[in-house]
Amino acid sequence: MSFQPVIPFSGAAGWAFLQRTKDVQQTAFESGAVLQRDVQYFQETIGEITTAEQLVSDRRLLSVALGAYGLSDDINNTYFIRKVLEDGTLDSDALANKLSDKRYLEMAKDFGFGDYNIPRTQISDFGTKTTEAYKERQFEVAVGNQNQDMRLAMSLERDLGNIVGKSTSNAGKWYSVMGNPPLRQVFETALGLPPSFGTIDIDKQLEVFQEKSERYFGASTVDQFSEPDRLEELTRLFLARSQIAQGTAALSSNSIALTLLQYA
Template sequence: MNFQPVLPLSGYPGWLFLNRTLETQQTAHDNTQQIKRETAYFEKNIGRIQTAEALVQDRTLLKVALGAFGLDDDIGNKFFIRKVLEDGTLERSALSNRLADKRYFEFSKAFGFGDFSTPNTQLSDFGARIAEAYKERQFEVAVGDQDENMRLALGAQRELDALTKRDISDNAMWFTVMGNAPLRNVFETALGLPSSFGSLDLDKQLEVFRDRAERQFGAKNIAQFADPEKQEELVRNFLIRADIQNQNISILGGQTALALLESASAIRPFR
């Protein structure tokens, strides 16, 4: 891919710059020859695909399909992906329901091979919707090639925008966060949770997530992150704490981290 995002700064100041220039940079990315070629091919040809087997045999279609859900690394795992798609999502025994990473569930649900007699690939707007998701995700990948934390922050915003619109319980939302590795990373880092946290019982993890969220953001529920200001606060905490971890700063009594968080709170994002 020829596109390289402009990221002159790292950390939270870099995030503010990226947000200020996001629309322009996303457009430049979407207009690269590779992205235009891949998405045009997908939109033109996905309608002829009626089985999971047919999808995994077409590498370009599969690349866009997986990339739209952040599953790019599975491009070579054809048998596994076919199984995820053919099992669907309706049965508890379906592979996507047994995997901890719920991106596979969303992927299988979106295509509908195992859930319906006629898959969603036959819908008139399906190709365009998946192509748009692919563009967004691939821009995040390009950003991540320069700064992985920026990629995680962009992904967190996208995931939270979608998650907070779903008609599910708060516990289900938290379990969705816990089952999405990149989003979970953002929350764990922003909430100052140790690397050993994931070894706890799931119900205990849920309790800790909710308590820490209330302490730092004022409420226990995920729905609060529908508010752009709360999202920004989450991202700011994530980026500052990630910088501290990456630089191995020795923090005496947490005073340095607290000072950084307090000073950052005075910075207003570009609008």
């Protein structure tokens, strides 16, 4: 049996424990035989792949490729993934440019099937870089099997870092946050936004994100979270609010059950 991460507490206490033990736990997780075989297969085989069709036809390769971007749920959507990859990113009409979830855009850009005559799978360190991302995200998945909030908190630094580093406007960075489902969930929870928030006009959503970010963190910019203290503040607010919401839901369920028992 492969190593399963240990998360003995929820909320801030669980997060502090995970931060202290992450390196040891991740090393133990990555020593699993199945993970090592998949990583080795990808590194040894990806250099032979020159088209999106070849990639999606090899389920084992595709599993690692999708996992590296947090898109493992799309493993059976081979036609869709092939279309995303073949369209590339240079054409404004490319499918990846039209999708709200920008992880597809990142994947299409990194593989380069639709952008270059020779895809980036031919670069010598492509396999290593992709499998490093895959191992990191697989550990996060394993953590999420124990506590989903911890998985989301772990992805914050990487995903926000990718956005902060972009040479685009603050509004553009907020749209990138909104286009990344895990990031969006963290911010919506931390800022106390309702489940229906995503259904309102996208420009109004931007206004609300900026307004509430300034109220809670002192600035309306995404770049503020490049500061470790501000990122930690966001993480702790997310964990606290999520824990409160779960506790409230549990109390409501218990109240309903008690009422039913009283009437039985």
